[in-house]
Amino acid sequence: GDSVTQMEGPVTLSEEAFLTINCTYTATGYPSLFWYVQYPGEGLQLLLKATKADDKGSNKGFEATYRKETTSFHLEKGSVQVSDSAVYFCALSDRTGGSYIPTFGRGTSLIVHP
Amino acid sequence: NAGVMQNPRHLVRRRGQEARLRCSPMKGHSHVYWYRQLPEEGLKFMVYLQKENIIDESGMPKERFSAEFPKEGPSILRIQQVVRGDSAAYFCASSPDDREQYFGPGTRLTVT
Numbered sequence: 001g002d003s004v005t006q007m008e009g010p011v012t013l014s015e016e017a018f019l020t021i022n023c024t025y026t027a028t029g030y031p032s033l034f035w036y037v038q039y040p041g042e043g044l045q046l047l048l049k050a051t052k053a054d055d056k057g058s059n060k061g062f063e064a065t066y067r068k069e070t071t072s073f074h075l076e077k078g079s080v081q082v083s084d085s086a087v088y089f090c091a092l093s094d095r096t097g098g099s100y101i102p103t104f105g106r107g108t109s110l111i112v113h114p
Numbered sequence: 115n116a117g118v119m120q121n122p123r124h125l126v127r128r129r130g131q132e133a134r135l136r137c138s139p140m141k142g143h144s145h146v147y148w149y150r151q152l153p154e155e156g157l158k159f160m161v162y163l164q165k166e167n168i169i170d171e172s173g174m175p176k177e178r179f180s181a182e183f184p185k186e187g188p189s190i191l192r193i194q195q196v197v198r199g200d201s202a203a204y205f206c207a208s209s210p211d212d213r214e215q216y217f218g219p220g221t222r223l224t225v226t
Binding site: 036042 | 155156157159162169170
């Protein structure tokens with residue numbers, strides 16, 4: 001079945017540091033890929049998405065590129081802020097085989113210190 | 115366009131009582147998903163519904179749990195005879211198709 005693997009957290013950085021959160025996936029078909037962010041006490045918010053190979057999703061300074069050859073969708077940001085502290089979830093949606101259920105990673109906690 | 119709404123935000127129930135969680139999807143969205151999240155864990159899929167139909171309930175326990183999405187009104191997740199292990203955050207998400215999802219703020223259920 002489909003699966004998503006994220007690097008374990010927490011990831012602890014100083015403000016203005018470079019961020020990478022690794023995400024790899026396995027899928028039977030050709031999935032769409034997503035990053036969601038969850039701030040404390042809130043629901044998940046869609047951060048960015050990519051629907052085909054080599055697409056780059058971007059939003060609020062975050063970027064991720066759909067790499068089919070390495071089955072990866074790593075999240076990056078050039079300069080993190082304290083307000084970026086949250087839990088980040090990588091996810092895929094693969095309709096091949098009739099399944100409409102998205103698959104989420106376990107989440108990676110990011111802590112940014114001033 | 116209002117986002118996904120869930121109520122109540124916090125719910126306290128004694129063991130053996132019933133819990134009813136409501137989710138109003140975004141306008142125009144006909145797909146609703148329910149998830150459970152435990153502290154320090156990811157999201158666990160429970161059930162996927164479209165209007166008046168349960169499409170996939172493979173993640174929902176067979177006993178005590180049920181879900182509906184009527185033609186009119188919100189989607190309801192019902193937990194009968196709650197136990198302490200049901201304490202968790204329950205999230206609803208809606209979608210215009212079956213790909214990207216828009217999440218509500220969640221209902222935090224505490225069973226005492």
